Amino acid sequence: MILDAETLEQGATLEAELCILGAGAAGIALAMQFLRGPGRVILVESGRGMADAASQALYEGEVADPALHSPIHTYRARRFGGSTTLWGGRCIPLDPVDFRARPWMPHSGWPFGPEELAPWYPAANALCEAGAFDYRADTAVPGGMRPMIAGFAPRDFSEDGIERFSTPTNFAARYAHRLAASESLRVLLGANCTAIEPAPEGGRVAALRIRTLTGRDATIRAARVVLATGGLETPRLLLASRGPGAENGIGNGHDLVGRYYMCHIAGTSGRLRVALPPALVHPGYEVAEDGTYIRRRLHLTEAAQAREGVGNAVMRLHFPRIPDPRHGSGVLSGLYLARHLLPYEYRKRLEEAGAGNPRMLLRHLRNLAADPFSAVGFAWTMLRKRRLAARKFPSVIVRPPGNVFSLDFHGEQEPNPESRVTLGGGCDALGMPKLHVDWRWTERDIRTAQVSFRLLAEDLSRWGRGWLDFDPDEVARDMLRDGAYGGHHIGTARMGTTPATGVVDPDGRVHGMANLWVAGSAVFPTSGQANPTLTVVALALRLAAQLKQDMARPLSVEG
Structure with a gap:
């Protein structure tokens, strides 16, 4: 079922076993695994089927050096399908070396090896329509x-x-009919998450605050929440969401959210x-x-x-x-x-x-x-x-x-901790603080x-x-000459085995939050040489399998 948030009653509350924020490659790939359950699933997307200037303007922010980084509302699309509506379609898996902790590459190493993603790459390749794996x-x-x-x-x-090379596949155009036909899945368009509200005792998400551009408000209470909003919007939402145990932003107890920002x-x-x-x-x-x-x-x-x-x-x-x-x-x-x-x-x-x-x-x-x-x-x-x-x-x-x-x-x-995104000055039309992007290169990058x-x-x-x-x-x-390469926004909520080394754990769950996960290139500890989309989808499929196992252990949606 596909709904428009403008059709909801003012102040409506929606409940689900799983809520996915963001309907791009990661969010749609994840949602596709729940077409027949288990449980009720809501896929939330800020935009609609067509590009809209007012929605796209919500991405606007500040760049420390415009010569090194494009305006942050470019190279990504705030609409159903996300940036798959404008990507070039290049598909490449990560290389085994990308997962290793290399002595010559500071802050390198994934918390698992290439064998962990190997089972998910073929299905990701199929979803991306890139032919045989x-x-x-x-x-x-x-x-x-x-x-x-x-x-x-x-x-x-x-x-x-x-x-x-994918067709290149617009995930919304290609898979919307299957999402619409699902009885267990609702797609909510025109809905912007303005805050992740922690529970009073901390340690889990109690609610998501939703607002439309016309000012209609709603609340989503979900037992499990996945952020699939991209490498820039994910840290923005985490940093802007404060509460018990998250005074500096959710998942940011060690000041890691938004750091290690990589492109290529x-x-x-x-x-x-x-x-x-x-x-x-x-x-x-x-x-x-x-x-x-x-x-x-x-x-x-x-x-x-x-x-x-x-x-x-x-x-x-x-x-x-x-x-x-x-x-x-x-x-x-x-x-x-x-x-x-x-x-x-x-x-x-x-x-x-x-x-x-x-x-x-x-x-x-x-x-x-x-x-x-x-x-x-x-x-x-x-x-x-x-x-x-x-x-x-x-x-x-x-x-x-x-x-x-x-x-x-x-x-x-x-990976460079001084290359980072933070909350900047001013707010968007929804009252969300805008991002400040300070992308930096290192001598090793050029060498x-x-x-x-x-x-x-x-x-x-x-x-x-x-x-x-x-x-x-x-x-x-x-x-x-062109600075940070295009739409590859990587590393801003990186994986790590401990809260001191990463924002999320090896399963993509935010450290210290029992029911919040991140999907997308934000969790990559290193960028590798490969374009990120195929790996983004493979990680989303892996996460879907883990969530299905987790859903066998029901969590309360009371908040």
Whole structure:
């Protein structure tokens, strides 16, 4: 059943065995496991089916350094489906090294190993519609995938792993009909949780305070509560909720809520030349038998990470930087000239200093005029394979002139307690305090990128048929050009075995709270190199199984 909070009576009280706050990837994946019970379940979502400016404005807040972090109401969507309504669909499981406590990586280590998540990844892959759970290049397609660079066998990188792409699946659009048909599950739209109210004696949640944008109030009393509101909204709600035993915010007895805020370090840099015919270099996608787009990438080996004392990282062959007209590509210049038509999340990457320079614009126009047919062909392909296709072509793939590529880097960020989100000044339209985001990078973050470029240059030199020109200082600038990478909001309610080391325990339960859990990338102790959504869904499925066991031990909903 799907209801709108505006249809509730003023001051209504709803009761349930389980309440899930947030209907994005984590919340919907979790709710899907309770379509036939056990017990009554309420899935609460602030937004509705369509984007709404007033709801989205509730995400607005402060950023310590706007050059390093986008406005916090961007790269996430306050609506039914959450940020799956705008994600790119890249699916990758975490690597075994990500779970380990690494001597060279401060604050690393998950409270369990990769075997704990392994049973949940295949079902998560299916919910994300990313095809078979097979992330090996030699088995993902019959006979194996084509090599990225024929004959290249690097020492410090593997190209055996792949990334898969969802359609990309909007979880609300894809699964709303199943949620609506459930007799045990209610979805409540247009409902904003403004406070988690602890019980008078502390130690558990007594009630959730709900308010609509028109001022209608309601209360939810649930035996169990799961926060699935994302890596920024989760700490906001925990910090803003005060009461007995939670004078500084729920779960914040050790001042950990909002700390260790990670995204990923990412950017394009360098100039890679390969002395091979173009047909022997494959920078783009292949299609698995089930229609899923898949792609190889260069993955820094665990041995190299340990030897160099750096984080986990991958690199992909990429076309030259679009804003620089020296690439000579009509397709890339056409994309640059049309950048204002793109969504903010993509347009931001095309904006650089000097973007309005008439000389630069003239060179882009010359590229387009010299190569009009390829630009038209590209536009038609993207219309057919991306805009109109049910399974969308994942991204722009353009073979650069002369077989000269840049490298697209995506790396782990070191967990840093000084990188954090806190409550800032002012309140939103519901009276909730706004967030203040102080995202910080570390020297190791940048060195991970610089080392990756150096090691690849050395591997290519040993091979003798490829050359990578790069400047370490330029790599550093390229990694920080856009600052924190997009919508990967990680680590702000991290797992730890004790309250002194984490906000939640290994099961995702908030330390010191008997009936409050967190689902989503907020609980990740480390970011790894992988995009977080697939792991978010796998953790949600694991949590659902644990909650079903817990529901065999009923808790009182009295408060």
